[in-house]
Amino acid sequence: MVAEAGGAEPPGAMIGHDPNASIAENYRRFGREAAGRSAAYGTLADAVAADQDILAFLGALPVAKRQPNLLFAAARYLLGAPADLRALRRVVGEQASELAAVMRARRTQTNEAARCATLLPALVGLPEPLALLEVGAAAGLTLLLDRYSYDYAGYRLSGADPQAPTLTCQPRGPVPLPERLPTVAWRAGIDLNPLDAADPDDARWLECLLWPGEGDRAARLHAALGAARRHPPTVHRGDLVDDLARVAANAPRQATLVVFHSAVLAYVDRGKREAFAAAVRELGAVWLSNEAPGVVPLPASAAAAPGEDSFTLTRDGHELLAFTESHGTRISWVS
Numbered sequence: 057m058v059a060e061a062g063g064a065e066p067p068g069a070m071i072g073h074d075p076n077a078s079i080a081e082n083y084r085r086f087g088r089e090a091a092g093r094s095a096a097y098g099t100l101a102d103a104v105a106a107d108q109d110i111l112a113f114l115g116a117l118p119v120a121k122r123q124p125n126l127l128f129a130a131a132r133y134l135l136g137a138p139a140d141l142r143a144l145r146r147v148v149g150e151q152a153s154e155l156a157a158v159m160r161a162r163r164t165q166t167n168e169a170a171r172c173a174t175l176l177p178a179l180v181g182l183p184e185p186l187a188l189l190e191v192g193a194a195a196g197l198t199l200l201l202d203r204y205s206y207d208y209a210g211y212r213l214s215g216a217d218p219q220a221p222t223l224t225c226q227p228r229g230p231v232p233l234p235e236r237l238p239t240v241a242w243r244a245g246i247d248l249n250p251l252d253a254a255d256p257d258d259a260r261w262l263e264c265l266l267w268p269g270e271g272d273r274a275a276r277l278h279a280a281l282g283a284a285r286r287h288p289p290t291v292h293r294g295d296l297v298d299d300l301a302r303v304a305a306n307a308p309r310q311a312t313l314v315v316f317h318s319a320v321l322a323y324v325d326r327g328k329r330e331a332f333a334a335a336v337r338e339l340g341a342v343w344l345s346n347e348a349p350g351v352v353p354l355p356a357s358a359a360a361a362p363g364e365d366s367f368t369l370t371r372d373g374h375e376l377l378a379f380t381e382s383h384g385t386r387i388s389w390v391s
Contacts, residue, residue: 071348072101072124073323079114079122080105086124094267096138097128103141113148113156120323121159125166129264130158138268163249164323166265167194168273169280170384171318171346172201173208173225177387178344178369178377179314180232185241187307189341191296191332192320193245195253195262196289197280202237203287204280213237217286221279229389231378241311244303245291253284273383296320297331304339316344319367319382321351333373345370346380 072086083105091098101124104110114122131139131147134154139147147155175198179186190199203217207224211233227233251258259281266273292303300315307313315336321329329351336343345352346369354368354376366379369387379388 073120075119079111082122083124090124090267094269096140096268097124100128100139100141100144104144107141107145110144110148113152117156117159123164125164125265126159126162128267129164129261130155130162132264133158133162133261162261164265165192165194165247165249165251165262166319167197167251167262167277167280168318168383169197169200169204169221169276170223170225170273171380172198172204173206173223173384174346174369174378174380174387175201175316175318175344176206176234176237177227177232177389178371179238180234182238182314182342183312185239185308185311187242187311187313188240188244189300189304189307189313189315190243190245191247191300191315191317192323193247193250193289193291195251195258195281195284196243196245196291197253197277197284198318199243199245199289199291200280200283200287202240203283208233217283219279219286220283221276223276223384225384226386227389228386229378231387231389242307243289244306245289246294246296246299246303247291248293248295250291250293253281253288270383296324297328297335300332300335301339304341313339313341314344315339315341316346318346319348321345322348337373343372345373348382 071089072082074082083101087098087101090101128139131144134147134151135143188199193199203215203220205215205220205222206213207222208227215237251262253259262277263274266277292299304313346367349368352370352373354370367382368376369378369380370376376390378390380386
């Protein structure tokens with residue numbers, strides 16, 4: 057992930073990660089969001105919001121380390137299975153120091169390969185070959201865009217790796233689907249804490265970040281990790297602002313540089329977001345942002361998101377292309 061949040065958050069803070077809200081309110085908000093995707097975590101978040109012992113444990117952690125995704129993943133990491141309230145209370149009561157150590161050392165690095173299905177239409181028409189640079193890349197699974205296959209409601213595209221997963225996405229509106237996958241000449245990622253798909257412990261952490269009851273996400277993650285082991289992406293340890301130009305300098309000059317990210321800028325403050333936008337513009341790169349509404353400000357004339365779980369897919373910080381489901385299962389084109 058990117059640098060830890062600090063200072064006041066602008067609109068678009070990640071659900072459950074608003075430093076201006078109480079811990080209990082963050083968990084209640086998360087519970088409302090999670091209920092439609094993971095009933096177990098929706099119920100657990102509501103229970104945490106009313107549990108004084110767990111709230112006290114969280115209150116002793118840095119603000120950026122109190123978020124529900126991180127707590128639930130860390131508990132699963134220690135338990136070997138998703139926690140319910142009884143199991144979570146037991147871990148907090150008996151393994152508080154171990155749980156806190158995992159939460160301090162780890163970050164929420166949800167590396168959902170299916171987000172490539174919402175990125176792909178935004179690449180249509182760009183001069184090839186492409187040079188892909190992702191910030192907050194984790195294990196680099198979304199850098200392997202051309203390795204995966206795709207199914208857009210029956211419109212299928214075959215990727216370069218037949219063993220890689222097929223990513224299913226429901227298109228709505230005039231989504232510009234390509235006739236073929238783009239040619240990628242270069243790819244690299246930046247992350248404060250890069251993960252290695254070949255490292256069993258890193259792969260285990262990515263699995264712990266999945267929510268119970270989310271269908272085929274676990275199978276897709278395992279298949280995407282296999283693709284990353286066969287075709288290891290390069291992910292540099294670094295900061296999304298301080299190290300952007302350094303990493304981008306390695307891209308071939310004849311390639312179109314595309315800087316992109318999903319659910320990353322919501323974890324940094326306004327100043328960091330603005331510095332990142334300036335750094336991307338200085339590179340002259342195409343900038344694709346897939347973030348929660350409000351993270352990248354849009355003109356007031358932009359249409360309202362069609363659902364609470366919708367991210368906004370924007371180009372160059374001002375052009376709204378589409379609304380996307382946060383894990384890549386749906387794209388509603390508006391541009």
